[in-house]
Amino acid sequence: MSQRMTIKDISRMAGVNPSTVSRALRDHPDISDEVKESIKRIAKAFDYTPNKMASNLRSSSNPTIALIIPEINMFFFPSVINGVTDAAAKAGYHVMVLQSNEQQEREHENIQICIDNRVSGIVISLSRETEQLTHIERAISFGIPVVFFDKAPSNAAFDIIKIDDEKAAYNAVASLKEAGCRKIAGLFGHPGMSITMQRRIGYLRAVKDFGLEDAGIAHGFQMNDAYNAALGFAEKGIDGIFAMSDEVISGIVPALKSFGLAIPDDCRVVGISDGKLPFFFTDPIYFLHHDGCRAGELSVERLTMRMAQPGSPIKTHVHILDTPLMSNKR
Amino acid sequence: MSQRMTIKDISRMAGVNPSTVSRALRDHPDISDEVKESIKRIAKAFDYTPNKMASNLRSSSNPTIALIIPEINMFFFPSVINGVTDAAAKAGYHVMVLQSNEQQEREHENIQICIDNRVSGIVISLSRETEQLTHIERAISFGIPVVFFDKAPSNAAFDIIKIDDEKAAYNAVASLKEAGCRKIAGLFGHPGMSITMQRRIGYLRAVKDFGLEDAGIAHGFQMNDAYNAALGFAEKGIDGIFAMSDEVISGIVPALKSFGLAIPDDCRVVGISDGKLPFFFTDPIYFLHHDGCRAGELSVERLTMRMAQPGSPIKTHVHILDTPLMSNKR
DNA sequence: CTGTTAGCGCCTTCAC
DNA sequence: GTGAAGGCGCTAACAG
Numbered sequence: 001m002s003q004r005m006t007i008k009d010i011s012r013m014a015g016v017n018p019s020t021v022s023r024a025l026r027d028h029p030d031i032s033d034e035v036k037e038s039i040k041r042i043a044k045a046f047d048y049t050p051n052k053m054a055s056n057l058r059s060s061s062n063p064t065i066a067l068i069i070p071e072i073n074m075f076f077f078p079s080v081i082n083g084v085t086d087a088a089a090k091a092g093y094h095v096m097v098l099q100s101n102e103q104q105e106r107e108h109e110n111i112q113i114c115i116d117n118r119v120s121g122i123v124i125s126l127s128r129e130t131e132q133l134t135h136i137e138r139a140i141s142f143g144i145p146v147v148f149f150d151k152a153p154s155n156a157a158f159d160i161i162k163i164d165d166e167k168a169a170y171n172a173v174a175s176l177k178e179a180g181c182r183k184i185a186g187l188f189g190h191p192g193m194s195i196t197m198q199r200r201i202g203y204l205r206a207v208k209d210f211g212l213e214d215a216g217i218a219h220g221f222q223m224n225d226a227y228n229a230a231l232g233f234a235e236k237g238i239d240g241i242f243a244m245s246d247e248v249i250s251g252i253v254p255a256l257k258s259f260g261l262a263i264p265d266d267c268r269v270v271g272i273s274d275g276k277l278p279f280f281f282t283d284p285i286y287f288l289h290h291d292g293c294r295a296g297e298l299s300v301e302r303l304t305m306r307m308a309q310p311g312s313p314i315k316t317h318v319h320i321l322d323t324p325l326m327s328n329k330r
Numbered sequence: 331m332s333q334r335m336t337i338k339d340i341s342r343m344a345g346v347n348p349s350t351v352s353r354a355l356r357d358h359p360d361i362s363d364e365v366k367e368s369i370k371r372i373a374k375a376f377d378y379t380p381n382k383m384a385s386n387l388r389s390s391s392n393p394t395i396a397l398i399i400p401e402i403n404m405f406f407f408p409s410v411i412n413g414v415t416d417a418a419a420k421a422g423y424h425v426m427v428l429q430s431n432e433q434q435e436r437e438h439e440n441i442q443i444c445i446d447n448r449v450s451g452i453v454i455s456l457s458r459e460t461e462q463l464t465h466i467e468r469a470i471s472f473g474i475p476v477v478f479f480d481k482a483p484s485n486a487a488f489d490i491i492k493i494d495d496e497k498a499a500y501n502a503v504a505s506l507k508e509a510g511c512r513k514i515a516g517l518f519g520h521p522g523m524s525i526t527m528q529r530r531i532g533y534l535r536a537v538k539d540f541g542l543e544d545a546g547i548a549h550g551f552q553m554n555d556a557y558n559a560a561l562g563f564a565e566k567g568i569d570g571i572f573a574m575s576d577e578v579i580s581g582i583v584p585a586l587k588s589f590g591l592a593i594p595d596d597c598r599v600v601g602i603s604d605g606k607l608p609f610f611f612t613d614p615i616y617f618l619h620h621d622g623c624r625a626g627e628l629s630v631e632r633l634t635m636r637m638a639q640p641g642s643p644i645k646t647h648v649h650i651l652d653t654p655l656m657s658n659k660r
Numbered sequence: 661c662t663g664t665t666a667g668c669g670c671c672t673t674c675a676c
Numbered sequence: 677g678t679g680a681a682g683g684c685g686c687t688a689a690c691a692g
Contacts, residue, residue: 018663
């Protein structure tokens with residue numbers, strides 16, 4: 001049965017008007033129980049399924065939330081997808097996942113796709129390349145609410161769910177200091193990302209405030225870069241290291257161990273993490289927890305709030321997520 | 331500008347008929363260049379965006395592929411999402427991600443969502459609970475092609491992209507034998523999954539074929555279960571261990587190390603892996619590579635093939651992915 | 661209670 | 677080359 005039933009088909013069979021069928025199927029109180037039942041029986045018999053494309057057009061609304069991410073990897077974004085799809089499903093929305101592959105142009109295209117499809121809302125983490133926010137503003141001007149997470153504009157003129165990057169890095173270094181570290185290094189992701197900059201600022205400020213010896217900082221967004229950089233720092237005799245992300249942690253730990261350093265006795269490791277990776281290691285690792293699932297849930301929550309008030313007179317809100325210091329102790 | 335431009339609006343401004351506008355915007359050859367340009371200018375000036383909901387209804391086609399997964403975690407599924415969204419984007423489709431949370435009922439609901447929305451195709455990995463495939467058959471009978479990956483029906487009456495689970499497990503054990511292991515154990519995921527069963531069969535057959543001493547098998551789908559089980563096996567003095575998935579590997583490695591075993595000298599580890607996790611460890615780990623990204627790409631490829639032939643007279647095809655033996659050597 | 665009418669926005673005949 | 681008309685499938689407003 002490739003050709004599907006329509007309300008019209010059913011109306012013909014039931015000998016009633018299409019609108020009666022529509023009402024009956026949606027349990028409209030006006031329709032008599034007999035007619036309702038007879039219509040429902042026919043619908044069931046022929047496995048009728050209302051065409052959402054039609055009803056969406058009719059109501060000019062598409063119960064879809066778009067999730068735009070730079071590029072999915074094993075850390076953080078899977079959790080976000082989890083949080084977003086769950087929260088969206090609960091609120092009656094579907095989720096369309098779009099990847100920008102860290103390219104501004106793809107991000108623009110993806111926003112256009114959202115506009116074309118009249119999605120109800122957009123949850124987005126910006127690509128590395130993104131500088132202008134005209135595409136975002138365009139979506140908003142079209143009445144599509146947008147919530148940022150993780151890689152968000154510094155501008156508070158938007159709805160944002162993020163951590164205090166600078167403070168998190170600062171606190172991470174503080175924990176190294178408290179643990180007695182003297183000479184530390186910082187490993188960061190791609191220098192082009194806003195969060196890299198902010199976390200670096202926090203790191204450097206803390207190093208200065210606490211009078212720690214700085215073995216230097218390094219950038220590199222792949223595990224291997226971090227691995228090599230960590231080896232380099234290990235040679236310099238560090239006793240503490242800050243990792244701005246899981247990717248970086250995943251390079252650091254093997255590097256330190258290959259070098260023969262005991263963690264945390266010879267060198268303490270603290271990072272900002274989604275909270276999964278550290279548990280793969282036996283040596284004590286410390287991390288400030290950036291919960292992707294929660295970020296996703298809150299993003300959807302804020303979105304639904306906006307969607308309830310289409311005029312969007314509500315003022316924008318920047319939600320700062322907690323980043324509790326944790327460890328991988330079993 | 332909450333209320334959006336329509337073709338009708340533009341037609342009024344341009345003093346032409348809506349159909350002329352439609353044609354002009356789609357570069358129909360019949361329309362004169364002057365009219366075209368004037369219309370396009372207006373469209374641009376007012377930031378006109380064709381309403382996809384309308385054109386989709388008109389063409390009764392929704393360029394969306396639904397990806398239904400049991401539950402997203404850090405392994406495998408992120409790669410699959412990556413492969414699926416990339417391949418889909420290239421083919422001009424969007425991706426809707428639906429989670430069944432390992433519940434049959436949710437899976438049914440998700441299939442219904444697909445039918446309601448007239449998606450172009452479905453890529454699905456079955457939930458643990460799923461037994462009947464009536465919901466799948468229903469989708470197919472509605473003309474929606476379905477491709478399975480990973481957790482697929484044993485029945486070859488469907489399009490499937492998977493590995494040879496039994497053989498992969500068998501080969502994994504073979505590699506232990508070749509490396510000189512004598513007494514081994516097998517750690518598996520949830521016993522309710524089809525792939526668990528098949529991999530277990532392969533494991534047991536290999537143990538027998540190679541005359542290895544079997545320290546036993548254990549099930550447990552969380553890292554901690556695997557951790558504890560591995561500890562138990564370590565006490566029994568194994569020199570080799572098979573892990574059916576990344577989740578299991580992630581528990582085994584820390585356990586063996588905590589126990590003081592050297593990997594691979596005291597105990598060799600071989601698993602079936604997406605190929606990311608092993609690189610977090612410094613000790614040599616071996617794995618049969620199950621490439622999620624490739625699985626996702628191939629699923630979409632097969633789907634597009636089917637979508638090109640709506641009648642679907644093509645016979646179903648089970649694609650067996652290679653699972654090359656690899657290691658985490660740098 | 662049910663039928664009639666009309667339209668969501670687009671596009672494809674069919675005319676002229 | 678352009679206009680007029682109709683319909684994709686559904687539903688809401690208005691009758692009666």
